[in-house]
Amino acid sequence: MHLTCHPSPICYEKHYREYLIASLPHLRVLDNFPVKKLDREMANTVFSQYYEYLPYKRRQKENVASVLHMRETGRGNAYHNKSSRIKEAVSCRKSPHFYSRSLCAAKLGSSASPSLHTMSNISNNIKEGSESLRPRQFEYHPTNPSLMAFGTLDGEVVVVNHDAGNIFSYIPLFGVTNSILGLCWLNKNPSKLLAGSDNGSLRLYDINDTLQKAKGSCSSSSPVVFDKFEHLTSLHVNSTDDQFLTSGYSKKVAIYDICSGKRLHLFSDMHQEPINVAKFAHHSPNLLVTSSFDRDVKLWDLRQTPNQPCYTTSSSRGNVMVCFSPDDLYLLVSSVDNEVKQLLSVDGRLQTDFGIASTGSTHNYTRSYYMNGRDYVISGSSDESIVRICCAQTGRRLRDYYLEDRTWESPILVQSLRSDPFRHFHMAVLASYVRPSSKRDIIKVNLLETGQYGDEDSKREDFSSSYVHGG
Numbered sequence: 001m002h003l004t005c006h007p008s009p010i011c012y013e014k015h016y017r018e019y020l021i022a023s024l025p026h027l028r029v030l031d032n033f034p035v036k037k038l039d040r041e042m043a044n045t046v047f048s049q050y051y052e053y054l055p056y057k058r059r060q061k062e063n064v065a066s067v068l069h070m071r072e073t074g075r076g077n078a079y080h081n082k083s084s085r086i087k088e089a090v091s092c093r094k095s096p097h098f099y100s101r102s103l104c105a106a107k108l109g110s111s112a113s114p115s116l117h118t119m120s121n122i123s124n125n126i127k128e129g130s131e132s133l134r135p136r137q138f139e140y141h142p143t144n145p146s147l148m149a150f151g152t153l154d155g156e157v158v159v160v161n162h163d164a165g166n167i168f169s170y171i172p173l174f175g176v177t178n179s180i181l182g183l184c185w186l187n188k189n190p191s192k193l194l195a196g197s198d199n200g201s202l203r204l205y206d207i208n209d210t211l212q213k214a215k216g217s218c219s220s221s222s223p224v225v226f227d228k229f230e231h232l233t234s235l236h237v238n239s240t241d242d243q244f245l246t247s248g249y250s251k252k253v254a255i256y257d258i259c260s261g262k263r264l265h266l267f268s269d270m271h272q273e274p275i276n277v278a279k280f281a282h283h284s285p286n287l288l289v290t291s292s293f294d295r296d297v298k299l300w301d302l303r304q305t306p307n308q309p310c311y312t313t314s315s316s317r318g319n320v321m322v323c324f325s326p327d328d329l330y331l332l333v334s335s336v337d338n339e340v341k342q343l344l345s346v347d348g349r350l351q352t353d354f355g356i357a358s359t360g361s362t363h364n365y366t367r368s369y370y371m372n373g374r375d376y377v378i379s380g381s382s383d384e385s386i387v388r389i390c391c392a393q394t395g396r397r398l399r400d401y402y403l404e405d406r407t408w409e410s411p412i413l414v415q416s417l418r419s420d421p422f423r424h425f426h427m428a429v430l431a432s433y434v435r436p437s438s439k440r441d442i443i444k445v446n447l448l449e450t451g452q453y454g455d456e457d458s459k460r461e462d463f464s465s466s467y468v469h470g471g
Contacts, residue, residue, distance in 0.1 A: 014357045015046050022047035026446060047168070052391055052398045054109045055425075056101050056375070061109045067102045103425045104372075107448040114401060115449035119150070119428075119442040122160050122167065133158060134440045138418065139183045143190045145422035149207075150442060151180020157195050159207050162428075162444060169207045179180060182235035182246070186258075189241055194258075196235045196246060202227035204258065224261040229254050234277045238285040245288060245354035247278040249362075253290060255302070267306055271296060277321040279329045289331060290346075299348065313348035315339055320365045325374040330392075332377060334368040337361055340379050342392060345459050352395040354379070356388060371419035371427060378427055380414030387414060387445070403443070408435040415440075424448075 009017060011031070020030055021043035027035050048052075054061065095101075119130060138150035144162040155178040155396045159169040182196035191208045204224050231249035238244065243264065246254045253275060255265040271292035281287040286302040295318055298309035315335040322333045330351060331343040338356035343349060354377065358364075361383050368379040370392065389398045403412035411433045420426035425447035433439040 014355075015050055018043040018046040019051065022051075050396055052394075052396045055105045055391075055398055057276070058102075058105045058109070062102060062106045064103060064106045067099065067106055071099045100424065101148070104448060108425055111448060111450045113451050115446040115451045116403075117444045117446075119148075119160065119162065119444065122165050135442050136179050136440070137181060137183050137416070138428065138430060138442055139185060140418060140421055140428070141190065142185050142187060142421070145420075148428070148442075149183055149185070150195055151183050151195055151197075153179045153440070154241075155180060155197060157183070157193070157205070159193070171205055171207075181233050184235055184237045184244065186237055186241045187239060192233060194237060194244060196229070196232045198228045198232060200232050202226035202229065202232075202235070202246070202256070219231065224258070226256055226261045227263045231274075233274075236279050236288075238280040238288075239283055240285040243285065245278050245280065247275040247290065249274045249276075251275065251292075253278055253288075264303075264304075270298065270300075270306070270309075273318070273462075277323075280324050281324050282326060283328050287328075289322050289324065291319035291322035291333065295319060295335070297322055297331065297343070297348070299331075299345070311348045312342060315341070321367055323369060325370055325392075327374060330374065332368055332370060334366045334379065336366065337364040338366050338379070340366060340368045340390075341379070342395075352392065354390050354395050357391075359383060363449055367416050369417060369419055372424045378417055378419055379431065380417045382413060382415055382432075385411035386412055387417065389447075399447070401445070401447075403429070403431060405433055405435065408433075410434045412443075 017030060021027055021035055021040055029035065047331065051135050100343065115231050119135070131320065133156065134153040135150045136153045138148060141147035142147070143272040146161045147159060147168060148162050149157060149159045151157050155172070157171040157180060158167065160166070161168050178197040178199045178201065180195055181198050182194075184194045186194065192204060192206050194202070194204050196202045203226075205245050229246040229248065232246055233248040235244055235246045235357045236290050237258070240257055244256050244258055246256070251271055251274065253267045253270055254263055256263050270290055271294050273294035275292045278288055278290045287299065288302070289299050291297050296312050296316045297315070297319055298312045300306050300309050317332060317336040317339050319333060320337050322331055324331060324345060328345055331345045331348070333343060337358040337360070339358070340354045340356055341350060342352040344351050364381045364383040366379060366381040368377055370376070371378045371389070374392050376398065377390045377392050379390065380386065385403045387403070390396065391398060404410070405412055412433060413434065414429055415432050416430040418428050420428070427445045429443045429445060431441050431443050433441070
């Protein structure tokens with residue numbers, strides 16, 4: 001009965017033992033303790049309450065060929081034996097997304113560890129010598145599935161074709177040492193990209209005018225000049241592309257006119273502490289939400305005098321960020337050290353608490369976004385190497401993916417992340433390598449494809465990922 005003096009950190013995760021017992025039906029001994037009948041019953045109860053075995057509430061794995069056959073013939077598959085299940089399957093098939101979701105569920109259920117690809121291989125040929133780009137912020141293109149923009153710690157903005165693996169546009173925006181902290185594509189004019197740096201500079205660029213930037217270092221001046229917003233940390237464009245907002249390490253929020261460059265409003269003292277992130281709604285150009293380290297989240301309507309918010313809701317820790325769901329029905333609030341909650345946007349009532357365990361660190365900055373529309377939530381924290389995937393409706397955990405630098409055997413910390421708006425169960429992670437010299441990179445993650453350590457991609461990449469059975 002020997003217990004190791006240095007157990008794996010996974011042993012301290014919430015529901016670790018119950019998860020393993022429920023996942024391994026033939027397990028008899030775990031950590032030198034026998035697995036009894038009562039343990040298995042309790043484990044199954046905990047698992048069904050907090051975890052999902054397969055996405056979209058699928059109860060059992062389906063074969064991809066069976067899903068395709070069902071799609072072509074319009075008949076139920078082999079798993080639906082009872083009449084009630086047949087009726088349920090037929091009703092579910094009325095959804096236009098039923099078959100794509102079924103295929104994703106079948107693929108994800110068969111993948112133990114995801115396929116990973118780094119963006120550094122694309123961008124390393126821009127700078128001379130051994131100097132490489134250091135990404136600080138990134139955003140997927142809103143209409144072109146192949147394009148992604150990222151800003152660097154040195155002030156550059158790069159637009160890449162992440163499918164073809166080449167540079168689309170290179171913009172040396174703000175010179176040296178001015179990190180790009182805000183990026184946002186326009187919605188109705190998706191060739192235009194708004195960028196903001198930590199010195200408060202704001203620029204609007206058309207990437208179609210900068211196609212030669214990848215071959216040279218010339219730059220064109222911005223046609224619109226914006227007043228600086230000091231201590232900027234975020235910016236966001238409204239749904240009609242006529243205004244954008246900025247927030248930062250201050251209690252102020254500014255509203256700008258995109259066409260003229262004029263600052264329309266400068267709201268002061270909207271919170272008691274800095275407003276790290278503010279966002280417009282996706283479908284209403286006048287609604288915006290602010291999140292602050294004072295623990296409050298506030299919804300505002302620009303059609304009213306913004307002396308008072310529509311409502312205020314509070315977290316137990318400082319808020320790192322907030323975002324609307326794609327249909328604006330919900331707000332996703334991420335606070336320091338893994339406090340992630342989903343609120344009803346109409347009145348701020350709590351809809352889902354995802355119950356992610358805290359680490360005790362006051363510098364563990366958590367960021368969360370929606371995936372697959374608003375079906376799932378992906379979450380990562382700056383002091384951890386874990387990407388968590390939770391069901392947005394039930395709050396139950398689907399997967400935890402751990403990122404590790406295989407060369408140095410050290411964790412890769414998650415600084416930020418985004419879901420791919422065009423591909424189910426695809427995402428990108430802004431990663432910080434602990435060794436050597438705090439390297440930064442953007443890692444594309446395909447959860448539907450199993451990573452193979454022997455293929456060419458994994459040979460040239462310095463990381464690996466493993467799915468760990470735990471909280």
